[in-house]
Amino acid sequence: MGINRRDVVMGVGGALVGGLVANRLGVGGTSASVPAEALNVMDYRALARDRLPKMVFDFMEGGASNERALAHNMAVFDRINLRPRRLKDISKRNQSIELFGRKQAAPFMIAPTGMNGILWPEGDIALLKAAHAAGLPFALSTASSSSIEEVAQASTGDHWFQLYVSDRALSQTLVERAQAAQYSTLVLTSDVAINGLRERDVRNGFSLPVKYSASTIWDGMTHPRWSMDLLTHGMPQMGNFVSKQATDTNKQATMMSRSMDATFDWAALQWLRKLWKGTLLVKGILNADDAVRCVAEGADGVILSNHGGRQLGDAISPLQVLAETRSKITQPILIDSGYRRGSDIVKALALGANSVLLGRATLYGLAAKGQEGVADVIKILMNEIDNTLAQIECPDVRDLTPDYLTDDSASMLKV
Numbered sequence: 001m002g003i004n005r006r007d008v009v010m011g012v013g014g015a016l017v018g019g020l021v022a023n024r025l026g027v028g029g030t031s032a033s034v035p036a037e038a039l040n041v042m043d044y045r046a047l048a049r050d051r052l053p054k055m056v057f058d059f060m061e062g063g064a065s066n067e068r069a070l071a072h073n074m075a076v077f078d079r080i081n082l083r084p085r086r087l088k089d090i091s092k093r094n095q096s097i098e099l100f101g102r103k104q105a106a107p108f109m110i111a112p113t114g115m116n117g118i119l120w121p122e123g124d125i126a127l128l129k130a131a132h133a134a135g136l137p138f139a140l141s142t143a144s145s146s147s148i149e150e151v152a153q154a155s156t157g158d159h160w161f162q163l164y165v166s167d168r169a170l171s172q173t174l175v176e177r178a179q180a181a182q183y184s185t186l187v188l189t190s191d192v193a194i195n196g197l198r199e200r201d202v203r204n205g206f207s208l209p210v211k212y213s214a215s216t217i218w219d220g221m222t223h224p225r226w227s228m229d230l231l232t233h234g235m236p237q238m239g240n241f242v243s244k245q246a247t248d249t250n251k252q253a254t255m256m257s258r259s260m261d262a263t264f265d266w267a268a269l270q271w272l273r274k275l276w277k278g279t280l281l282v283k284g285i286l287n288a289d290d291a292v293r294c295v296a297e298g299a300d301g302v303i304l305s306n307h308g309g310r311q312l313g314d315a316i317s318p319l320q321v322l323a324e325t326r327s328k329i330t331q332p333i334l335i336d337s338g339y340r341r342g343s344d345i346v347k348a349l350a351l352g353a354n355s356v357l358l359g360r361a362t363l364y365g366l367a368a369k370g371q372e373g374v375a376d377v378i379k380i381l382m383n384e385i386d387n388t389l390a391q392i393e394c395p396d397v398r399d400l401t402p403d404y405l406t407d408d409s410a411s412m413l414k415v
């Protein structure tokens, strides 16, 4: 799969010329559903949808199979209401936390997501800079567009590396590179032993490099802002597998199809624990007993996650196993999948999570406006958390408990 500038210029150049025509014809571009001002994460989703070709938006947005998990991840928050206390001094409020001995300005961070460069040029760096400017950690994916070293060089804060294990020798190299580049935390993603059935991507023929067909060219034509960025900056690559000497297209293809080492088991986790000297987290846990086993094998904590509904189409929401997991381990529990509001984050903290990872929420900001959009999404969520803390009269996130939720939240959410 050769990804070269000529392909990009030919495909995107044609698309742009057509784009001007399409714009004159009034096709594509800003639609009535795009908000004039983005007030919340879903407004940013609308802006992202407007800028991105459908194929790229679907890659970012899509879930596996019938997308029940994708919808359920958000619907589950409807089942929990907040129960305020009254007549407390809430004039000073705190949402900063300390995790693994490091301070962060809010109880959330940016989750590892692959191919960020297709959403915005140098997307990883834009996410990193916005996170660090706000005092939050950023996690880089194995399938990133910028390399481990490029991101470390641009870093002014806490940076984490997420590991997909396709083969052990390659993983060892990646882990050693992350260690040398002083990543504080390694996140082992455990839920991609095989690929989720993401039908949007199959239908759209989504691949890297983009295969030009009538429909992909039309898609580019009707989204000229995105096409222009691609033309100017070139087709993003899998940064960790590209060097000045060689572009390992096989490894890029492996990452693209996310065909992983399906033999990776508890013994392999022990191997990884010996290899990695820093904080080690296992991501993709959906069963409290697996969380117990992770910490018994030496993990410093777990990330409850169903991969944003992108792997198992009918997966349980991680929120549903949070209270049980909290009752079984004392180590930090992080959580993701479906967080779009500050009040969602407050609910997870009240049920026992230490912090939340954001996948699509910050990607919407990135795809709409680059670093500025990510920074704005972060600001919006911090403001929503602060407002929620004031409304429920719990001035410090560290004091959130299930008492602030409807009586039966924990049992209602239990499997």
Ligand SMILES: Cc1cc2nc3c(=O)[nH]c(=O)nc-3n(C[C@H](O)[C@H](O)[C@H](O)COP(=O)(O)O)c2cc1C
Pocket (backbone or CB within 6 Å): 059, 060, 061, 073, 111, 112, 113, 114, 141, 142, 143, 162, 189, 283, 305, 306, 307, 308, 309, 310, 336, 337, 338, 339, 357, 358, 359, 360, 361
């Ligand atoms: C476009 C996209 C790419 C992703 N790529 C990765 C990845 O490379 N590694 C990984 O561990 N998780 C990946 N994820 C999952 C996220 O880390 C996270 O678990 C998920 O997005 C959380 O759900 P949310 O999008 O509803 O916040 C990806 C998610 C999205 C949306």
